[in-house]
Amino acid sequence: MRLVVAGGALALFAEAALSQPRIDHQNIAPRPGSWSYAATASGSEASFRDGAGQTLLIMRCTRQTRRIAISARTIAASSMTVWSSTTSRSLPATYNPSTGFLTAELPSSDALLDGVAFSRGHFTVTGGGSAPLVVANWPEPARAIEDCRN
Template sequence: MKATYLTAIGALALTFALAACIPEPDVPLPPPPSQSPPPAPAAAPRTAPTPAPTPTPQPAPPPVSSGPVYENYLDAPQTPGDWGYAREPGETLAQFGTGISEARFILRCADGQVGLAYVTGRAQTAARAMTIRTETLTRTIEARPVAGQGELLAAFLAPSDPLLDAMAITKGRFAVLVEGQRSLYLPAWVEVSRVIEDCR
Protein backbone atom coordinates (compact mmCIF):
# COMPACT_ATOMS: atom_id res chain seq x y z
CA MET A 1 0.00 0.00 0.00
CA LYS A 2 2.92 2.15 0.75
CA ALA A 3 4.17 1.82 -2.80
CA THR A 4 0.77 2.87 -4.14
CA TYR A 5 0.83 6.09 -2.12
CA LEU A 6 4.31 6.82 -3.23
CA THR A 7 3.37 6.25 -6.83
CA ALA A 8 0.27 8.44 -6.48
CA ILE A 9 2.23 11.20 -4.78
CA GLY A 10 4.94 11.03 -7.43
CA ALA A 11 2.37 11.17 -10.22
CA LEU A 12 0.66 14.13 -8.59
CA ALA A 13 3.95 15.96 -8.12
CA LEU A 14 4.91 15.29 -11.71
CA THR A 15 1.53 16.66 -12.89
CA PHE A 16 2.02 19.88 -10.94
CA ALA A 17 5.56 20.24 -12.22
CA LEU A 18 4.43 19.81 -15.79
CA ALA A 19 1.53 22.22 -15.30
CA ALA A 20 3.95 24.85 -14.08
CA CYS A 21 6.00 24.56 -17.26
CA ILE A 22 3.10 25.10 -19.65
CA PRO A 23 2.79 28.77 -20.54
CA GLU A 24 -0.48 30.54 -19.94
CA PRO A 25 -2.42 31.24 -23.14
CA ASP A 26 -2.29 34.85 -24.40
CA VAL A 27 -5.59 36.37 -23.50
CA PRO A 28 -5.99 39.98 -24.61
CA LEU A 29 -6.44 42.32 -21.70
CA PRO A 30 -9.41 44.64 -21.73
CA PRO A 31 -8.43 48.17 -22.76
CA PRO A 32 -7.94 50.62 -19.90
CA PRO A 33 -10.79 53.06 -19.37
CA SER A 34 -10.35 56.02 -21.67
CA GLN A 35 -9.43 59.40 -20.23
CA SER A 36 -11.85 61.37 -22.36
CA PRO A 37 -12.77 64.87 -21.16
CA PRO A 38 -16.13 65.29 -19.52
CA PRO A 39 -18.86 66.23 -21.92
CA ALA A 40 -19.18 69.95 -22.51
CA PRO A 41 -22.20 71.59 -20.95
CA ALA A 42 -24.97 72.40 -23.31
CA ALA A 43 -24.33 75.72 -25.00
CA ALA A 44 -26.50 78.55 -23.80
CA PRO A 45 -28.72 80.01 -26.44
CA ARG A 46 -26.88 82.81 -28.25
CA THR A 47 -28.22 86.29 -27.76
CA ALA A 48 -27.23 89.45 -29.51
CA PRO A 49 -24.24 91.07 -27.77
CA THR A 50 -25.14 94.02 -25.57
CA PRO A 51 -23.47 97.16 -26.89
CA ALA A 52 -20.99 98.73 -24.50
CA PRO A 53 -22.42 101.82 -22.83
CA THR A 54 -21.24 105.04 -24.36
CA PRO A 55 -19.08 106.87 -21.82
CA THR A 56 -20.52 110.16 -20.67
CA PRO A 57 -18.03 112.93 -21.39
CA GLN A 58 -16.78 114.49 -18.18
CA PRO A 59 -16.03 118.20 -18.08
CA ALA A 60 -12.36 118.98 -17.91
CA PRO A 61 -11.20 120.00 -14.47
CA PRO A 62 -10.61 123.72 -14.14
CA PRO A 63 -7.01 124.68 -14.68
CA VAL A 64 -5.02 125.70 -11.65
CA SER A 65 -2.73 128.68 -11.34
CA SER A 66 0.71 127.93 -12.68
CA GLY A 67 3.87 128.71 -10.80
CA PRO A 68 4.76 128.16 -7.16
CA VAL A 69 2.01 128.31 -4.56
CA TYR A 70 2.57 130.17 -1.29
CA GLU A 71 0.48 129.65 1.81
CA ASN A 72 0.93 133.32 2.67
CA TYR A 73 1.10 135.53 -0.40
CA LEU A 74 3.35 137.98 1.50
CA ASP A 75 6.07 135.28 1.46
CA ALA A 76 6.07 135.28 -2.35
CA PRO A 77 8.62 137.41 -4.18
CA GLN A 78 7.18 140.52 -5.81
CA THR A 79 6.44 140.11 -9.52
CA PRO A 80 9.11 142.04 -11.48
CA GLY A 81 7.90 145.35 -12.86
CA ASP A 82 6.57 148.78 -11.93
CA TRP A 83 3.26 150.62 -11.92
CA GLY A 84 2.64 153.33 -14.50
CA TYR A 85 -0.26 155.82 -14.41
CA ALA A 86 -1.98 157.34 -17.45
CA ARG A 87 -4.90 159.73 -17.94
CA GLU A 88 -6.73 159.46 -21.24
CA PRO A 89 -9.99 161.00 -22.46
CA GLY A 90 -12.79 159.26 -20.52
CA GLU A 91 -10.52 157.00 -18.49
CA THR A 92 -7.53 156.67 -16.20
CA LEU A 93 -5.47 153.58 -15.78
CA ALA A 94 -2.59 152.06 -13.88
CA GLN A 95 -0.58 149.37 -15.64
CA PHE A 96 1.85 147.00 -13.97
CA GLY A 97 4.65 145.42 -15.99
CA THR A 98 8.20 145.80 -17.20
CA GLY A 99 7.16 148.39 -19.78
CA ILE A 100 4.04 149.85 -21.39
CA SER A 101 4.00 147.13 -24.03
CA GLU A 102 4.71 144.45 -21.39
CA ALA A 103 1.79 145.16 -19.04
CA ARG A 104 0.74 142.17 -16.92
CA PHE A 105 -2.11 143.75 -14.94
CA ILE A 106 -4.27 146.84 -15.51
CA LEU A 107 -6.52 148.85 -13.18
CA ARG A 108 -8.85 151.09 -15.20
CA CYS A 109 -11.46 153.65 -14.26
CA ALA A 110 -14.04 154.21 -17.00
CA ASP A 111 -17.81 154.57 -17.20
CA GLY A 112 -18.14 154.69 -13.40
CA GLN A 113 -16.52 151.29 -12.87
CA VAL A 114 -13.09 150.04 -11.91
CA GLY A 115 -11.85 147.30 -14.20
CA LEU A 116 -9.27 144.74 -13.07
CA ALA A 117 -7.63 143.16 -16.13
CA TYR A 118 -5.11 140.32 -16.23
CA VAL A 119 -3.01 140.25 -19.43
CA THR A 120 -2.67 136.58 -20.40
CA GLY A 121 -0.43 136.86 -23.45
CA ARG A 122 -2.75 134.77 -25.67
CA ALA A 123 -6.36 134.90 -26.81
CA GLN A 124 -8.93 133.76 -24.25
CA THR A 125 -12.39 132.42 -25.00
CA ALA A 126 -13.75 131.44 -21.57
CA ALA A 127 -14.31 133.18 -18.26
CA ARG A 128 -11.90 132.34 -15.43
CA ALA A 129 -11.93 132.77 -11.68
CA MET A 130 -9.76 135.67 -10.52
CA THR A 131 -8.84 135.75 -6.83
CA ILE A 132 -7.57 138.95 -5.22
CA ARG A 133 -5.79 138.51 -1.87
CA THR A 134 -5.01 141.42 0.41
CA GLU A 135 -4.02 141.76 4.04
CA THR A 136 -7.65 142.28 5.12
CA LEU A 137 -9.79 140.74 2.38
CA THR A 138 -9.72 137.88 -0.11
CA ARG A 139 -12.33 137.50 -2.83
CA THR A 140 -12.82 135.46 -5.98
CA ILE A 141 -14.57 137.19 -8.88
CA GLU A 142 -15.30 136.15 -12.45
CA ALA A 143 -12.97 137.54 -15.12
CA ARG A 144 -14.24 137.44 -18.71
CA PRO A 145 -12.43 137.89 -22.03
CA VAL A 146 -12.60 141.50 -23.23
CA ALA A 147 -14.22 141.90 -26.66
CA GLY A 148 -11.65 142.99 -29.22
CA GLN A 149 -8.80 142.46 -26.75
CA GLY A 150 -8.79 138.69 -26.35
CA GLU A 151 -5.59 138.63 -24.30
CA LEU A 152 -7.36 140.38 -21.42
CA LEU A 153 -9.46 138.72 -18.73
CA ALA A 154 -11.33 141.45 -16.88
CA ALA A 155 -13.70 141.90 -13.96
CA PHE A 156 -15.51 145.13 -13.10
CA LEU A 157 -16.28 146.52 -9.64
CA ALA A 158 -18.25 149.48 -8.33
CA PRO A 159 -15.91 152.27 -7.14
CA SER A 160 -17.21 151.82 -3.57
CA ASP A 161 -16.38 148.09 -3.44
CA PRO A 162 -14.40 147.32 -0.23
CA LEU A 163 -12.05 145.07 -2.22
CA LEU A 164 -10.61 148.15 -3.94
CA ASP A 165 -9.86 149.82 -0.59
CA ALA A 166 -8.26 146.60 0.63
CA MET A 167 -6.00 146.58 -2.46
CA ALA A 168 -4.99 150.22 -1.93
CA ILE A 169 -4.13 149.98 1.78
CA THR A 170 -2.82 146.42 2.01
CA LYS A 171 0.50 145.82 3.72
CA GLY A 172 3.10 145.99 0.98
CA ARG A 173 1.40 144.09 -1.80
CA PHE A 174 -1.64 142.16 -2.99
CA ALA A 175 -1.93 138.94 -4.98
CA VAL A 176 -3.81 138.32 -8.22
CA LEU A 177 -4.45 134.65 -9.01
CA VAL A 178 -6.19 133.61 -12.23
CA GLU A 179 -6.96 130.02 -13.14
CA GLY A 180 -4.33 128.62 -15.49
CA GLN A 181 -2.14 131.74 -15.32
CA ARG A 182 0.97 132.72 -13.39
CA SER A 183 0.15 134.37 -10.06
CA LEU A 184 1.02 138.05 -9.70
CA TYR A 185 2.29 139.62 -6.47
CA LEU A 186 1.90 143.37 -7.00
CA PRO A 187 3.03 146.28 -4.83
CA ALA A 188 0.27 148.52 -3.48
CA TRP A 189 1.74 151.75 -4.81
CA VAL A 190 0.05 155.13 -5.16
CA GLU A 191 -1.05 154.45 -8.76
CA VAL A 192 -3.57 151.89 -7.45
CA SER A 193 -5.15 154.47 -5.11
CA ARG A 194 -5.19 157.17 -7.82
CA VAL A 195 -7.23 155.07 -10.24
CA ILE A 196 -9.71 154.11 -7.50
CA GLU A 197 -10.10 157.74 -6.39
CA ASP A 198 -10.55 158.88 -10.00
CA CYS A 199 -13.74 156.78 -10.13
CA ARG A 200 -15.24 158.16 -6.91
Protein backbone atom coordinates (compact mmCIF):
# COMPACT_ATOMS: atom_id res chain seq x y z
CA MET A 1 0.00 0.00 0.00
CA ARG A 2 1.13 3.53 -0.71
CA LEU A 3 0.03 6.77 0.92
CA VAL A 4 -0.11 9.65 -1.55
CA VAL A 5 -0.75 13.37 -0.99
CA ALA A 6 -2.55 14.96 -3.93
CA GLY A 7 -4.11 18.41 -3.87
CA GLY A 8 -3.91 18.52 -0.08
CA ALA A 9 -5.83 15.23 0.29
CA LEU A 10 -4.41 11.92 1.41
CA ALA A 11 -5.13 8.81 -0.61
CA LEU A 12 -4.21 5.19 -0.02
CA PHE A 13 -3.47 3.10 -3.12
CA ALA A 14 -2.65 -0.56 -3.53
CA GLU A 15 0.75 -1.07 -5.16
CA ALA A 16 -0.76 -3.46 -7.72
CA ALA A 17 -3.17 -0.80 -8.96
CA LEU A 18 -0.31 1.67 -9.39
CA SER A 19 1.84 -0.78 -11.33
CA GLN A 20 -0.89 -1.79 -13.83
CA PRO A 21 -0.53 0.21 -17.05
CA ARG A 22 -3.79 1.62 -18.40
CA ILE A 23 -4.59 0.47 -21.92
CA ASP A 24 -5.86 3.07 -24.38
CA HIS A 25 -8.23 0.76 -26.29
CA GLN A 26 -9.44 3.58 -28.53
CA ASN A 27 -6.06 3.86 -30.27
CA ILE A 28 -5.15 0.18 -30.70
CA ALA A 29 -5.26 -1.02 -34.31
CA PRO A 30 -7.55 -4.01 -34.89
CA ARG A 31 -5.92 -7.37 -35.51
CA PRO A 32 -5.87 -8.41 -39.20
CA GLY A 33 -8.48 -11.02 -39.95
CA SER A 34 -12.09 -11.45 -40.97
CA TRP A 35 -15.51 -12.25 -39.55
CA SER A 36 -17.90 -14.93 -40.78
CA TYR A 37 -21.51 -15.65 -39.86
CA ALA A 38 -23.33 -18.99 -39.83
CA ALA A 39 -26.74 -20.24 -38.76
CA THR A 40 -26.52 -23.16 -36.33
CA ALA A 41 -29.05 -25.71 -35.10
CA SER A 42 -29.50 -23.74 -31.86
CA GLY A 43 -29.16 -20.19 -33.20
CA SER A 44 -26.19 -18.58 -34.95
CA GLU A 45 -22.58 -17.55 -34.49
CA ALA A 46 -20.14 -14.95 -35.67
CA SER A 47 -16.49 -16.05 -35.77
CA PHE A 48 -13.34 -13.97 -36.13
CA ARG A 49 -10.34 -15.65 -37.76
CA ASP A 50 -6.84 -14.27 -38.12
CA GLY A 51 -4.93 -14.25 -41.42
CA ALA A 52 -3.74 -17.83 -40.82
CA GLY A 53 -7.36 -19.03 -40.46
CA GLN A 54 -7.21 -19.63 -36.70
CA THR A 55 -10.46 -18.84 -34.88
CA LEU A 56 -9.74 -16.29 -32.14
CA LEU A 57 -13.22 -15.07 -31.14
CA ILE A 58 -16.74 -16.49 -31.35
CA MET A 59 -20.02 -14.78 -30.50
CA ARG A 60 -22.66 -17.53 -30.28
CA CYS A 61 -26.42 -17.00 -29.98
CA THR A 62 -28.47 -19.71 -28.30
CA ARG A 63 -31.96 -18.75 -29.41
CA GLN A 64 -33.87 -20.91 -26.89
CA THR A 65 -32.26 -19.21 -23.88
CA ARG A 66 -31.72 -15.84 -25.64
CA ARG A 67 -28.12 -15.75 -24.45
CA ILE A 68 -24.91 -14.72 -26.17
CA ALA A 69 -21.69 -16.55 -25.38
CA ILE A 70 -18.48 -14.64 -26.10
CA SER A 71 -15.53 -17.02 -26.43
CA ALA A 72 -11.96 -15.84 -26.93
CA ARG A 73 -8.80 -17.88 -27.47
CA THR A 74 -6.68 -16.74 -24.55
CA ILE A 75 -4.99 -17.86 -21.35
CA ALA A 76 -6.81 -19.45 -18.42
CA ALA A 77 -8.69 -16.87 -16.36
CA SER A 78 -11.85 -16.45 -14.30
CA SER A 79 -12.98 -13.23 -15.96
CA MET A 80 -13.14 -11.57 -19.35
CA THR A 81 -13.21 -7.84 -20.03
CA VAL A 82 -15.14 -6.58 -23.03
CA TRP A 83 -14.44 -3.00 -24.19
CA SER A 84 -16.32 -0.94 -26.77
CA SER A 85 -16.16 2.75 -27.62
CA THR A 86 -19.12 3.43 -25.29
CA THR A 87 -18.81 0.91 -22.48
CA SER A 88 -16.69 -1.81 -20.93
CA ARG A 89 -17.21 -4.43 -18.29
CA SER A 90 -15.51 -7.36 -16.63
CA LEU A 91 -17.57 -10.55 -16.83
CA PRO A 92 -17.26 -13.85 -14.98
CA ALA A 93 -15.92 -16.46 -17.38
CA THR A 94 -14.92 -20.10 -17.60
CA TYR A 95 -11.87 -21.48 -19.34
CA ASN A 96 -11.91 -24.71 -21.35
CA PRO A 97 -8.33 -26.07 -21.50
CA SER A 98 -9.18 -28.55 -24.27
CA THR A 99 -10.20 -25.75 -26.66
CA GLY A 100 -8.14 -22.87 -25.26
CA PHE A 101 -11.23 -20.63 -25.13
CA LEU A 102 -12.40 -18.41 -22.30
CA THR A 103 -16.19 -17.93 -22.37
CA ALA A 104 -18.56 -15.43 -20.79
CA GLU A 105 -22.34 -15.44 -21.27
CA LEU A 106 -24.81 -12.56 -21.31
CA PRO A 107 -28.53 -12.22 -21.85
CA SER A 108 -29.06 -10.91 -25.39
CA SER A 109 -30.74 -7.80 -23.96
CA ASP A 110 -27.58 -6.71 -22.10
CA ALA A 111 -26.51 -3.16 -22.99
CA LEU A 112 -22.87 -4.27 -23.25
CA LEU A 113 -23.84 -6.10 -26.45
CA ASP A 114 -25.26 -2.85 -27.87
CA GLY A 115 -21.89 -1.28 -27.12
CA VAL A 116 -20.15 -4.07 -29.06
CA ALA A 117 -22.58 -3.92 -32.00
CA PHE A 118 -22.28 -0.15 -32.37
CA SER A 119 -18.67 0.36 -31.29
CA ARG A 120 -16.72 2.81 -33.43
CA GLY A 121 -14.39 0.77 -35.60
CA HIS A 122 -13.42 -2.00 -33.20
CA PHE A 123 -13.98 -3.67 -29.85
CA THR A 124 -11.64 -5.50 -27.48
CA VAL A 125 -11.82 -8.71 -25.49
CA THR A 126 -9.23 -9.47 -22.81
CA GLY A 127 -8.94 -12.48 -20.55
CA GLY A 128 -6.74 -12.72 -17.50
CA GLY A 129 -3.44 -10.99 -18.10
CA SER A 130 -3.36 -11.71 -21.81
CA ALA A 131 -2.82 -9.11 -24.50
CA PRO A 132 -6.05 -7.48 -25.66
CA LEU A 133 -7.73 -9.09 -28.68
CA VAL A 134 -8.78 -6.07 -30.74
CA VAL A 135 -11.11 -6.89 -33.63
CA ALA A 136 -12.78 -4.80 -36.30
CA ASN A 137 -16.48 -4.23 -35.78
CA TRP A 138 -18.08 -5.86 -38.82
CA PRO A 139 -21.83 -6.63 -39.15
CA GLU A 140 -21.52 -10.32 -38.23
CA PRO A 141 -21.41 -9.91 -34.41
CA ALA A 142 -24.42 -7.56 -34.53
CA ARG A 143 -26.30 -10.09 -36.64
CA ALA A 144 -25.71 -12.88 -34.09
CA ILE A 145 -26.85 -10.55 -31.28
CA GLU A 146 -30.01 -9.61 -33.18
CA ASP A 147 -30.77 -13.29 -33.87
CA CYS A 148 -31.13 -13.80 -30.11
CA ARG A 149 -33.32 -10.75 -29.67
CA ASN A 150 -35.87 -11.60 -32.37
